[in-house]
Amino acid sequence: MNQDLIPSSLTDLYNNMVAGFSSELQELVELVVTPGWRQYQLVIILFLWALAFLLKVLTQPRWDAWTRARTGWPKWRLRTMVQLMQRLTLVYFVLLSWLLYLVMQHVTWPSRSYLIGIIATLATAWLAIALVARLVRNRTLRRIFKWAMWVYATLVALNLTDDVAEFLDGVAISVGDLHISLLGILKAILLIGVLLTLARIGTRAAERGLQSNDDITPSMQVLLAKGIQVLLYGAVFLAAIRTLGFDLTGIALLSGAIGVGIGFGLQKVVSNLISGIIILMDRSIKPGDVISLGDTFGWINALGARYVSVVTRDGREYLIPNEDLITNQVVNWSHSDKFVRLDLDFGTSYEDDPHKVRATAIRAVKAVTRVLSGGKHEPVCHITGFGDSSVDYVLRFWISDPTKGLTNIRGNVYLALWDAFQDEGISIPFPQREVRLLPENANMQQIAEE
Structure with missing residues (x-):
């Protein structure tokens, strides 16, 4: 390679990139203003868009x-169809432009379809990016992903990726053997975004698969799902560190020291995490169980790494730390089975x-309704x-x-007892007190005697 062509500084890299952009821009301008097939291609592109x-x-x-007739389709497929329907013009344009480009490549000179190929590539990239971006739930991250991918697709279509990559790689910080460039940071951000999206999709798919398996208890389902989530997100973290160029062995001692310090400062958090693992392993409580803890009565909605979500009958959701469920007395109304006996006191x-x-x-x-009868549940x-x-x-x-609640069933039983006792003439007594008023003279005599 000629040494004169090798950039010697960041300024040279910038100048090379600007020169590349200028060259491509000048070529595009010439394609537009020069009479002939270049202008014909623009007319063809506009005609294809109108036809689409x-x-x-x-x-x-x-x-x-x-x-609308595809009622049996899964939700992800229906969402994809909705996204395609919202971009139906772009879909038709992509199909028509590629079809015309392939035909013109075989029947005429390649230069007569050059601009059509660029526009077809950009349109295809924009359609794919719009569909893939729906996987990113965060609106801000979705916009960043869209713009980044659109810029990258445009650079690919214009054959400018090498110049831009060379410039971004030149903007770097070197500390010993560590070399962090702007290009590496952008690659790491893109890789982390893709891996996080894949990790989230994989975690949800694993959760759905575990929940559909009746051979696995609900507690083990949650434990396995959390384990898969930790493994996937841990792999994303390690991949991000490696992409940025950090040596994992070099930060092992530092991470150990930081871990000891964090352990002392986050004792409660660690205690809740370990308590959550114990709860999941011993299966003392599981999603759907009805528990009582102090004044809180409700059913378990979800088991988290730090807390348990308990929903009461009035719609309140209590986030109880896992440590409280380990150290305090908990009444699990449905631990071994869901049968619960209720006692009602009354008198006649x-x-x-x-x-x-x-x-x-x-x-x-x-x-x-809801009251069982027969056998041991009579x-x-x-x-x-x-x-x-009264007789109690x-x-x-x-x-x-x-x-479904305990207070409402007690109220229904009391109401049924009231109606039945009214029909049978059975009375429900209440305490009565008799107040006797003494004459005034008797009161004065009583006071004098005292």
Whole structure:
């Protein structure tokens, strides 16, 4: 290679890149202003775009009807179809331009379809980028990804990637053996974005696969999903470090020292993480269980790495640290099974036959929805004592769906008892007090005697 052609400084790199841009821009200007096939290609491109728009107007209703009829398709395929329908003009333009470009390459001189090939390449890249960008959920990151890929596609179409890459690689910082260039940073950012998107898609696919496997318990499903997530995102982190040029062995001691310091400062966080792993492994609680912890009663919505999400009947969502579930007493209403026994206390008058009261109460509770009957889940009613103004009873019955609430089923049973006792003439007494007013003279005499 001629040594005179090798750039000796960043200024030379910049000048080479500007020269490359100027050359390509001048060539494009000549393609436009020079009479002949160059201008014909521009007219052909405009005609193809108008034809693509016309095809969209004519065929979009049919495509809409065909897409709506695909009821059995998965959601990702339907979303892709919606994205294509929103860019139907661009889709038709890509198909028409490539078809015409391939035909002209075989029947005429290649230079007569050069501009059509560039526009077809750019249109295809823009369509692909628009579809792939939907995988990035964050709106800001999606815009950055779109603009970066559009710029890169434009450089590829104009054959300017080598000049730009050479310039970006020259903008660098060197510390010993470490060489960090702007090109390396951009590659790392792009790689991290792609890998993070793939990691998120892979994690969700693994979660759906584990949830559909009935042979794996819910706790193990969460544990395996978290393990896969840690492995995937850990691999992304290591790939990012390697892409930037850092030596992993060189930062091992530094990371160990930082880890010790973080361990002392984040004891609670580490404790919650370890407690979460213990909960998942011993399967003491799992998603869907109904638990009581202090004044909180609800069902477990999700198991996180640091906390457990518990949703109550009033719609509140409590984020309980995993350590509290390990160290405190937790009532799991559905640990081994979902059958829950409820006790209701009530009293009737001494004038009512206890045998009749018990039979009426059992018959009334059996008529309530959600109450189980038969076998060991048969409702029972027992006398618990003789009170000051009533005979006291306890009514015991079973339900199998505590997630639907306990207060509402108790209220329905009380209402059924009220209706049944009204029909049978059974009274529910209440404490009565008798107040006696003494004559005024008697009051004065009583006070004098005292």
